[in-house]
Amino acid sequence: MPSQTFEASVESAVHAAHPDYVALVAVASGLGNGPSDTESDAQLAAAEAQLRASGLERATDHPHIASWRAAFSAFGAKPSRYPSSAEALISRVLKGEPLPRVNVLVDLHNSVSVRHVVPVGGEDADRLEGALRLVVATGDEPFDPRGDGSEVEHVAAGEIAWRDDRGVTCRRWNWRQGRRTQLTDDTSRAFFIFDRLDGLTVDELHRAADELSDLLLDRWPGCHVDRLERRLS
Numbered sequence: 001m002p003s004q005t006f007e008a009s010v011e012s013a014v015h016a017a018h019p020d021y022v023a024l025v026a027v028a029s030g031l032g033n034g035p036s037d038t039e040s041d042a043q044l045a046a047a048e049a050q051l052r053a054s055g056l057e058r059a060t061d062h063p064h065i066a067s068w069r070a071a072f073s074a075f076g077a078k079p080s081r082y083p084s085s086a087e088a089l090i091s092r093v094l095k096g097e098p099l100p101r102v103n104v105l106v107d108l109h110n111s112v113s114v115r116h117v118v119p120v121g122g123e124d125a126d127r128l129e130g131a132l133r134l135v136v137a138t139g140d141e142p143f144d145p146r147g148d149g150s151e152v153e154h155v156a157a158g159e160i161a162w163r164d165d166r167g168v169t170c171r172r173w174n175w176r177q178g179r180r181t182q183l184t185d186d187t188s189r190a191f192f193i194f195d196r197l198d199g200l201t202v203d204e205l206h207r208a209a210d211e212l213s214d215l216l217l218d219r220w221p222g223c224h225v226d227r228l229e230r231r232l233s
Helices: 012-017 038-052 063-074 085-094 104-116 202-219
Strands: 008-010 022-029 120-124 132-136 160-163 168-171 189-196 224-230
Touching: 008 012, 008 022, 008 224, 012 132, 022 202, 038 085, 038 104, 063 085, 085 104, 085 120, 104 120, 104 202, 120 168, 189 202, 202 224
Parallel strands: 008 132
Antiparallel strands: 022 189, 022 224, 120 189, 132 160, 160 168
């Protein structure tokens, strides 16, 4: 039976390199996830329309995206090849492409990411093994990429990544999540990581989390959402 206690921390080495970083983690229980539907589709469509009407021509013109590109470059991840999750979504919309429709929870957090220009990742809290932590990788940590999970890779030494006791859950900070903890139609307890660097205020970060909390409560009135703000472990 998974532990209902949720722990998250940020390694001091991450903050030494990126003192402006703040992680805001929302933990939601009592959910009833399922396939994308008309309501989650409407949230994505509204986010797409809002972004296209904002006047932003390229994702890289936004100061928060610029900060993430600099951060990725600092640990050796070329941002043009490995964009932050927010840049990938926003670039897609600005090219005239629709956002992916995955499942209700993914749709909701992606809509918030685009509206607030903030990387937001969602994962299944009951699939974690031990505490969640953001670390500078040693190079020995295993990661199971999406697919059937048969191919396990190891992250690069020096890469900033989220991990638990078993291995890495998200590579390159917020670039790609693994298969093991991904949100599925059966997820009933999830955590959502909101990542902040310069270019976005802490108040704006909390407003993004407020919006997702409201969306979850509107969808599942009986759910419970807790919030953890992490700057330094």
